[in-house]
Amino acid sequence: MEKTxxxxxxxxxxxxxMVYEDELCVAFRDVAxxxxxxxxxxxxxxxxxxxxxxxxDAELMAHLMLTVGRVAREQxxxxxxTVLNTGADAGQTVPHLHIxxxxxxxLEWPPG
Numbered sequence: 001m002e003k004t005x006x007x008x009x010x011x012x013x014x015x016x017x018m019v020y021e022d023e024l025c026v027a028f029r030d031v032a033x034x035x036x037x038x039x040x041x042x043x044x045x046x047x048x049x050x051x052x053x054x055x056x057d058a059e060l061m062a063h064l065m066l067t068v069g070r071v072a073r074e075q076x077x078x079x080x081x082t083v084l085n086t087g088a089d090a091g092q093t094v095p096h097l098h099i100x101x102x103x104x105x106x107l108e109w110p111p112g
Contacts, residue, residue, distance in 0.1 A: 001046075004046060004095060005094050006042045006094055009042070016029070020074065024045075024063050024064075025041060025042060025064060025067055026041075026044065027039050034100075034102060036103070037075050037101070038100065038102050039071055039100075039101040040098045040099070041068060041071060041098065042096060042099075043060055045060060048096065049087065050084050050086050052097070068082055068101055071101055072101055075101075075103070077103040079103060079107075080103035081100075081101075081102045081111070083100040083111070084099055084100075
């Protein structure tokens with residue numbers, strides 16, 4: 001199977017503005033930001049979306065959630081929104097699980 005764009009970024013085959021990296025995930029600035037701070041947190045494991053996560057991925061999912069808070073704090077965010085899109089109708093454009101971390105301004109509700 002061909003690597004996704006996000007797998008290539010995680011493997012440093014495509015450059016990105018990295019803000020965090022560890023053995024399980026990477027976080028980088030979105031190239032089309034929807035807020036002053038717009039970070040994508042991506043697991044290194046190639047899961048297509050959150051619906052594809054299985055019980056054996058529980059530790060990875062917990063790590064991602066804890067890393068969201070860490071990255072947000074490191075970016076100076078006290079308020080932020082996280083978004084996980086699943087499927088084309090929800091706006092997912094890259095078939096690799098990723099968490100949007102958005103902040104840096106007042107975010108309205110509903111989002112769209």
